[in-house]
Amino acid sequence: MPEPIRVTVWGENVHEHRDQSVKEIYPETMHETIAAGLRASLGTQVEVRTAWLQQPENGLTEEVLANTDVLTWWGHAAHGDVADEVAERVQRAVQSGMGLLALHSAHFSKVFIKLMGTTCSLDWRSDGTDRELVWTVSPGHPIAAGVPHPLLLEREEMYGELFDIPQPDELVFISSFSGGEVFRSGCAYRRGRGRVFYFRPGDQEYPTYHHDGVKQIIANAVKWLAPDSPRALPEVHHRAEREWFTP
Amino acid sequence: MPEPIRVTVWGENVHEHRDQSVKEIYPETMHETIAAGLRASLGTQVEVRTAWLQQPENGLTEEVLANTDVLTWWGHAAHGDVADEVAERVQRAVQSGMGLLALHSAHFSKVFIKLMGTTCSLDWRSDGTDRELVWTVSPGHPIAAGVPHPLLLEREEMYGELFDIPQPDELVFISSFSGGEVFRSGCAYRRGRGRVFYFRPGDQEYPTYHHDGVKQIIANAVKWLAPDSPRALPEVHHRAEREWFTP
Amino acid sequence: MPEPIRVTVWGENVHEHRDQSVKEIYPETMHETIAAGLRASLGTQVEVRTAWLQQPENGLTEEVLANTDVLTWWGHAAHGDVADEVAERVQRAVQSGMGLLALHSAHFSKVFIKLMGTTCSLDWRSDGTDRELVWTVSPGHPIAAGVPHPLLLEREEMYGELFDIPQPDELVFISSFSGGEVFRSGCAYRRGRGRVFYFRPGDQEYPTYHHDGVKQIIANAVKWLAPDSPRALPEVHHRAEREWFTP
Amino acid sequence: MPEPIRVTVWGENVHEHRDQSVKEIYPETMHETIAAGLRASLGTQVEVRTAWLQQPENGLTEEVLANTDVLTWWGHAAHGDVADEVAERVQRAVQSGMGLLALHSAHFSKVFIKLMGTTCSLDWRSDGTDRELVWTVSPGHPIAAGVPHPLLLEREEMYGELFDIPQPDELVFISSFSGGEVFRSGCAYRRGRGRVFYFRPGDQEYPTYHHDGVKQIIANAVKWLAPDSPRALPEVHHRAEREWFTP
Numbered sequence: 001m002p003e004p005i006r007v008t009v010w011g012e013n014v015h016e017h018r019d020q021s022v023k024e025i026y027p028e029t030m031h032e033t034i035a036a037g038l039r040a041s042l043g044t045q046v047e048v049r050t051a052w053l054q055q056p057e058n059g060l061t062e063e064v065l066a067n068t069d070v071l072t073w074w075g076h077a078a079h080g081d082v083a084d085e086v087a088e089r090v091q092r093a094v095q096s097g098m099g100l101l102a103l104h105s106a107h108f109s110k111v112f113i114k115l116m117g118t119t120c121s122l123d124w125r126s127d128g129t130d131r132e133l134v135w136t137v138s139p140g141h142p143i144a145a146g147v148p149h150p151l152l153l154e155r156e157e158m159y160g161e162l163f164d165i166p167q168p169d170e171l172v173f174i175s176s177f178s179g180g181e182v183f184r185s186g187c188a189y190r191r192g193r194g195r196v197f198y199f200r201p202g203d204q205e206y207p208t209y210h211h212d213g214v215k216q217i218i219a220n221a222v223k224w225l226a227p228d229s230p231r232a233l234p235e236v237h238h239r240a241e242r243e244w245f246t247p
Numbered sequence: 248m249p250e251p252i253r254v255t256v257w258g259e260n261v262h263e264h265r266d267q268s269v270k271e272i273y274p275e276t277m278h279e280t281i282a283a284g285l286r287a288s289l290g291t292q293v294e295v296r297t298a299w300l301q302q303p304e305n306g307l308t309e310e311v312l313a314n315t316d317v318l319t320w321w322g323h324a325a326h327g328d329v330a331d332e333v334a335e336r337v338q339r340a341v342q343s344g345m346g347l348l349a350l351h352s353a354h355f356s357k358v359f360i361k362l363m364g365t366t367c368s369l370d371w372r373s374d375g376t377d378r379e380l381v382w383t384v385s386p387g388h389p390i391a392a393g394v395p396h397p398l399l400l401e402r403e404e405m406y407g408e409l410f411d412i413p414q415p416d417e418l419v420f421i422s423s424f425s426g427g428e429v430f431r432s433g434c435a436y437r438r439g440r441g442r443v444f445y446f447r448p449g450d451q452e453y454p455t456y457h458h459d460g461v462k463q464i465i466a467n468a469v470k471w472l473a474p475d476s477p478r479a480l481p482e483v484h485h486r487a488e489r490e491w492f493t494p
Numbered sequence: 495m496p497e498p499i500r501v502t503v504w505g506e507n508v509h510e511h512r513d514q515s516v517k518e519i520y521p522e523t524m525h526e527t528i529a530a531g532l533r534a535s536l537g538t539q540v541e542v543r544t545a546w547l548q549q550p551e552n553g554l555t556e557e558v559l560a561n562t563d564v565l566t567w568w569g570h571a572a573h574g575d576v577a578d579e580v581a582e583r584v585q586r587a588v589q590s591g592m593g594l595l596a597l598h599s600a601h602f603s604k605v606f607i608k609l610m611g612t613t614c615s616l617d618w619r620s621d622g623t624d625r626e627l628v629w630t631v632s633p634g635h636p637i638a639a640g641v642p643h644p645l646l647l648e649r650e651e652m653y654g655e656l657f658d659i660p661q662p663d664e665l666v667f668i669s670s671f672s673g674g675e676v677f678r679s680g681c682a683y684r685r686g687r688g689r690v691f692y693f694r695p696g697d698q699e700y701p702t703y704h705h706d707g708v709k710q711i712i713a714n715a716v717k718w719l720a721p722d723s724p725r726a727l728p729e730v731h732h733r734a735e736r737e738w739f740t741p
Numbered sequence: 742m743p744e745p746i747r748v749t750v751w752g753e754n755v756h757e758h759r760d761q762s763v764k765e766i767y768p769e770t771m772h773e774t775i776a777a778g779l780r781a782s783l784g785t786q787v788e789v790r791t792a793w794l795q796q797p798e799n800g801l802t803e804e805v806l807a808n809t810d811v812l813t814w815w816g817h818a819a820h821g822d823v824a825d826e827v828a829e830r831v832q833r834a835v836q837s838g839m840g841l842l843a844l845h846s847a848h849f850s851k852v853f854i855k856l857m858g859t860t861c862s863l864d865w866r867s868d869g870t871d872r873e874l875v876w877t878v879s880p881g882h883p884i885a886a887g888v889p890h891p892l893l894l895e896r897e898e899m900y901g902e903l904f905d906i907p908q909p910d911e912l913v914f915i916s917s918f919s920g921g922e923v924f925r926s927g928c929a930y931r932r933g934r935g936r937v938f939y940f941r942p943g944d945q946e947y948p949t950y951h952h953d954g955v956k957q958i959i960a961n962a963v964k965w966l967a968p969d970s971p972r973a974l975p976e977v978h979h980r981a982e983r984e985w986f987t988p
Contacts, residue, residue, distance in 0.1 A: 491674030
């Protein structure tokens with residue numbers, strides 16, 4: 001039996017305490033809800049712990065990251081409060097092989113922006129009137145397995161193009177909204193030895209992380225993001241010897 | 248001054264004679280309308296001729312293709328009437344460096360299917376109620392230059408995902424429809440020495456090829472598709488000599 | 495425990511009988527050697543059978559393909575003897591979700607050419623003097639897990655660029671040869687619901703399929719190619735109802 | 742006649758003064774040599790100026806960048822001396838639409854690393870014994886037009902894989918070296934509204950920028966990198982109105 005995937009679910013942990021509307025949807029916090037969904041979906045295939053912004057070193061010490069195969073990230077109100085040093089540490093962990101699942105407003109986290117190299121800006125609207133449809137455009141991708149086509153979210157925030165990201169290595173999902181907007185909502189990348197998946201839905205004002213289809217996608221993504229090889233940061237090597245010179 | 252781009256606008260030329268509704272929208276035929284749009288947009292930058300299904304060799308002799316830098320293709324009702332030999336000839340011309348602009352229902356042409364290797368199937372609806380919005384997702388791409396974001400087509404046929412194509416080398420446009428569906432509507436590929444662009448809008452029942460934004464995209468696409476190098480079919484070479492063996 | 499991956503190892507089965515040199519390297523045939531390697535590498539994770547050109551329907555009936563998760567293909571001397579109908583059947587199986595591992599001279603098989611849409615031509619030399627080095631360029635890809643960097647093959651046929659293929663969705667390996675040539679030797683594609691991996695080494699005149707690193711790559715590729723979802727050919731759907739019209 | 746492309750050739754300008762060997766190859770400095778090559782290749786199609794590290798604001802004020810369509814960058818010994826503020830300014834200019842040609846050791850410049858999001862590390866050797874062959878793998882790409890296949894550089898520094906970059910949007914060239922190493926040496930990316938091309942050859946100890954084939958590639962790259970649309974940094978938009986809500 002393979003080793004369980006060690007998942008750390010990171011939460012900003014601000015809205016759940018500040019906003020009554022969010023508290024009602026996520027009384028256990030967003031990160032504990034996501035963590036519980038993963039445990040329910042994947043059972044002994046995963047070992048899930050949580051971490052959050054207000055912990056020392058934002059909960060992401062070198063030791064935590066060294067023991068994390070896949071990190072999920074949700075943040076929105078306090079991107080600036082993540083220490084630069086921590087953001088760089090997470091970036092290095094991804095480059096070394098750790099998987100990163102960037103959720104919804106994590107598009108504007110320091111970590112995601114550093115990994116993309118673009119502004120990661122987008123269009124948005126959140127007035128409680130938009131319905132989201134998430135369409136699969138890469139039906140053979142592991143992250144799309146068992147996902148309804150389309151996946152229907154009755155109410156969600158709208159994110160619209162232009163989403164300023166590098167073209168994904170693999171585009172898995174595209175969303176439409178009631179207002180007619182579209183968005184590349186499932187985007188897979190490789191960075192160094194690690195993989196990154198961006199998944200759009202999950203605004204704090206809507207019960208998205210309670211949705212079965214969303215839980216399925218998050219569980220699929222965690223499996224896809226788990227590394228196959230030992231962790232190692234790509235480094236400069238001086239190949240002084242022309243080892244293969246003589247044929 | 249650079250040589251003009253030699254464009255051949257190919258039309259199936261069936262609906263325009265058979266269907267009164269189409270005749271009214273395109274009294275000069277669809278291909279002559281597209282050709283006129285290109286001449287108006289690009290002036291002396293292009294030399295545009297037309298060809299159609301009912302001509303000998305479907306209007307696409309070796310000589311015509313040898314003198315075509317960019318071929319635009321519209322077909323729908325009579326894909327099966329294109330001779331296999333002609334479809335293969337066009338495929339070879341693309342592999343040799345000719346550009347191909349596949350328009351709307353050309354997704355199911357013999358030529359496009361051969362170049363993609365997939366079924367090219369999709370979802371559709373044409374009941375006169377759908378509005379299409381074409382969103383740019385690659386704003387620096389030459390084919391998106393000067394195109395409104397979104398481009399609005401008041402009425403069009405709906406094409407929806409799953410569109411069974413290889414992931415585009417560059418995805419330029421995504422459409423949404425009133426029914427909530429989405430579609431990868433501007434897809435750029437390289438095949439051999441040639442380039443292929445698929446552009447979705449253009450059902451025969453709607454006046455799409457009279458639309459300024461659509462004309463702009465078609466003109467941009469023709470410029471992007473024009474080859475930079477002399478035509479040559481990739482071929483097997485026996486490199487018997489190890490020419491660079493001694494360093 | 496997950497179901498075993500059902501692998502069919504297809505062999506052309508010509509050189510092994512005709513050429514004494516090949517018979518000596520592969521006394522059990524090439525396909526039985528590849529199959530034995532897979533069984534040794536993956537144990538109960540796979541169920542491996544073989545099929546070959548000279549069987550009825552080239553060994554690839556509808557029933558065989560319906561019960562194959564991953565098909566590996568080696569052919570060279572007799573590409574033209576594969577029935578068109580069989581090649582189309584394999585293409586449809588891939589589009590439906592079956593994985594395909596195209597080995598070495600399978601670049602010129604009917605199946606691979608149909609799936610690529612290009613000529614698949616290349617440069618070559620086989621005079622017994624070339625050493626091949628296979629370098630990993632996507633170190634986090636599952637197919638590269640545990641593979642030496644570079645993987646050294648003391649003697650192999652040379653394949654050189656230009657290899658006329660669509661740009662791979664993911665390029666995993668690049669080879670160099672003693673003559674200074676390079677080749678994209680590990681190329682991953684999605685086609686429909688299925689995946690395709692092309693792996694270059696494996697000329698019949700060299701003992702490549704006995705090499706541990708090669709066996710590792712083939713085992714990794716089989717795991718990556720196995721489908722995650724039930725098989726289904728992408729098809730046209732008429733979405734007559736605007737199901738999501740009312741927001 | 743189209744407006745000329747405004748090119749700024751940026752040079753680190755250190756080796757040319759410090760190292761006698763470099764001074765002999767590039768008595769006019771590397772950046773002036775590159776600039777002269779561009780003027781000779783492209784004539785009135787370009788307006789070329791130079792800028793260098795030791796100027797105020799490293800020669801790259803907001804005004805200079807606002808009037809630059811394409812920036813070429815060569816640096817090696819003093820990456821750390823480029824002000825962070827200047828590197829960020831250049832990054833924003835690229836995201837806004839300016840083209841960037843990153844030359845050789847610019848892989849380790851602040852600007853390139855920020856745009857890639859990876860470590861950009863690689864293997865290397867520079868002992869005067871390596872011959873480089875640059876092979877075209879995307880023969881229809883504008884940057885490959887008129888380039889010999891392979892392009893032969895008698896002596897160059899070796900750069901080898903793993904080159905830790907995101908998979909290029911388009912891979913145009915692959916190099917091999919006498920030691921058997923390979924390298925993705927021509928890599929095209931889009932970032933925001935801008936384009937980036939990385940071109941490997943050009944170590945200061947070899948006369949690479951005097952080479953006709955290299956000059957051809959640099960001229961081709963400048964043309965490909967020039968923007969087609971007005972400059973604009975992608976920004977967040979609040980689409981408060983559901984403008985296309987009523988179908």
